Amino acid sequence: MRSAVEIAAAVRGGRTTALEVVERCLAGLHAEGNRLVAVTRILADRARDEAQRVDAAVAAGIDPGPLAGVPYGVKDLFDVAGLATTAGSALFDDAPPAATDAEAIGRVQAAGAVLVATLNMDEFAYGFATINARYGTTRNPHDLARLAGGSSGGSAAAVAAGLVTFALGSDTNGSVRVPASLTGIYAIKPTHGALPMGGVFPLADSLDDTGPFARSVADLQLLWEVLSGTTVAATDASIRVARLGGRFRDNADPAQLAAIDRVAPDAPIVDLPDIARARSAAYLITAAEGGALHRAALAVTPMAFDPATRDRFIAGALLPQGLYDAAQAFRVSFARTIADLLADYDVVLAPAAPCVAPPIDDPWIVIDGERSLARRDLGIHTQPISLTGLPSIAVPLLRPGQLPLGLQLIGRAGTESTLLRFAAMLEARGVIGVSPPQGAEP
Amino acid sequence: MSRPGAYAETDEMPGAGGHALGVPGTDAAIEAVAAAVGLVIAAPCLPGVRANLAVLGHHAAILLDRSSGIAR
Numbered sequence: 238m239r240s241a242v243e244i245a246a247a248v249r250g251g252r253t254t255a256l257e258v259v260e261r262c263l264a265g266l267h268a269e270g271n272r273l274v275a276v277t278r279i280l281a282d283r284a285r286d287e288a289q290r291v292d293a294a295v296a297a298g299i300d301p302g303p304l305a306g307v308p309y310g311v312k313d314l315f316d317v318a319g320l321a322t323t324a325g326s327a328l329f330d331d332a333p334p335a336a337t338d339a340e341a342i343g344r345v346q347a348a349g350a351v352l353v354a355t356l357n358m359d360e361f362a363y364g365f366a367t368i369n370a371r372y373g374t375t376r377n378p379h380d381l382a383r384l385a386g387g388s389s390g391g392s393a394a395a396v397a398a399g400l401v402t403f404a405l406g407s408d409t410n411g412s413v414r415v416p417a418s419l420t421g422i423y424a425i426k427p428t429h430g431a432l433p434m435g436g437v438f439p440l441a442d443s444l445d446d447t448g449p450f451a452r453s454v455a456d457l458q459l460l461w462e463v464l465s466g467t468t469v470a471a472t473d474a475s476i477r478v479a480r481l482g483g484r485f486r487d488n489a490d491p492a493q494l495a496a497i498d499r500v501a502p503d504a505p506i507v508d509l510p511d512i513a514r515a516r517s518a519a520y521l522i523t524a525a526e527g528g529a530l531h532r533a534a535l536a537v538t539p540m541a542f543d544p545a546t547r548d549r550f551i552a553g554a555l556l557p558q559g560l561y562d563a564a565q566a567f568r569v570s571f572a573r574t575i576a577d578l579l580a581d582y583d584v585v586l587a588p589a590a591p592c593v594a595p596p597i598d599d600p601w602i603v604i605d606g607e608r609s610l611a612r613r614d615l616g617i618h619t620q621p622i623s624l625t626g627l628p629s630i631a632v633p634l635l636r637p638g639q640l641p642l643g644l645q646l647i648g649r650a651g652t653e654s655t656l657l658r659f660a661a662m663l664e665a666r667g668v669i670g671v672s673p674p675q676g677a678e679p
Numbered sequence: 680m681s682r683p684g685a686y687a688e689t690d691e692m693p694g695a696g697g698h699a700l701g702v703p704g705t706d707a708a709i710e711a712v713a714a715a716v717g718l719v720i721a722a723p724c725l726p727g728v729r730a731n732l733a734v735l736g737h738h739a740a741i742l743l744d745r746s747s748g749i750a751r
Binding site: 513514516517518520521522524525526528529532533535536539540544545547548549551552553554555556557558559560561562563564567613 | 693700701702703709712713716717718719720721724727728730731732734735737738741742743744
């Protein structure tokens, strides 16, 4: 289970070949992919071709890039040239193949990464559970009887289990942060629009973002740099920290609160106004945009949808235009208010998912003392942040032998570098870090 | 943004038309609004649609500050 940084260094230095790395990865995918229900397609031929091109570059004295030979997967809503983009739906089983790769795939491929698999998700990314009628329910590598979260659950599970070194997902309301929290890995929800969405099938256009998963801060930083085309500069500048209060502290695992308070015991606790309204606005915008996108298909082939998402999309399609407009208007004022409130802080700490992974056979969580559906409500802490467009990194608390829990590191727009620096500091202090699932190769 | 697979680019806007803020609640209202946007709700789907509209109505009430209740 080597890191992207280590694999790329070994391939670039001629100590191993990309093909050796990829063959080992493919063997793991064939052996373990079905157990987790994380993988929808293994792309062996493409992976071998890409790996051989990387090895040819090394042999010719050409640097293949900072992700040389690193095997990765993509949530099954990224266009992959020559394949139907299923978006996790039987509706697209026979869709025409994509003509080109999604833009984000192009960026990591240009850096030498090797695509090995497409990965499971909630149908059309509408859910926090990766319970999928067509492809099955993705299982958490830390406990196969529990959910991996969603909607990018296959991506998170595959990275957590070491089946791939990193993965690309998408986050509309928490769809990389929630599964990262439940499976104990890292993920970035970038400043809205900062990473390329070309060739990514949408859930809600105005909220969707591309987000990578990784198993270390160093790998996450490398992916951020490759995907964004920026460099994270080293600096000793001090970082001003705050803790989110109110609903964020009322609905958290005690271990999350203890970690936050241990990291920043003297940091102010900030209560954000209108958090419940923000979550509701995000919920309504997502329903309305998703419903509009799928309205034509719902009119013709409604029974081809996953029943759980079909009924949600139909309901969204019936929302009045005025309500959608009201939600978008609130979004503008809320984002401005939160940006002003957080202007004095560099990193704001909050829980990611509110609890450990729920059992698959009892997929409920407790919110404000009442039982709530996991697939609908695991994003209670991520959804309001999505509405602001601010960046948020999900980081795993280091707790070997226990079910994973994650935090969000939230920053001002365009400050992913600061969040990554803070995450690296927490990792170095042993507060956060990946604990391999029991039975996984160390 | 490109729309891969079976869906072409669309200019379709969210919302079922008009500027009212109410979420349809009764079966008759649900079916009427559905018909207005070109949908026919099959009988097996109606309970699920009704339940989801109730959740959306709850969120609408919170957004519009008509409820101090818990966002679900």
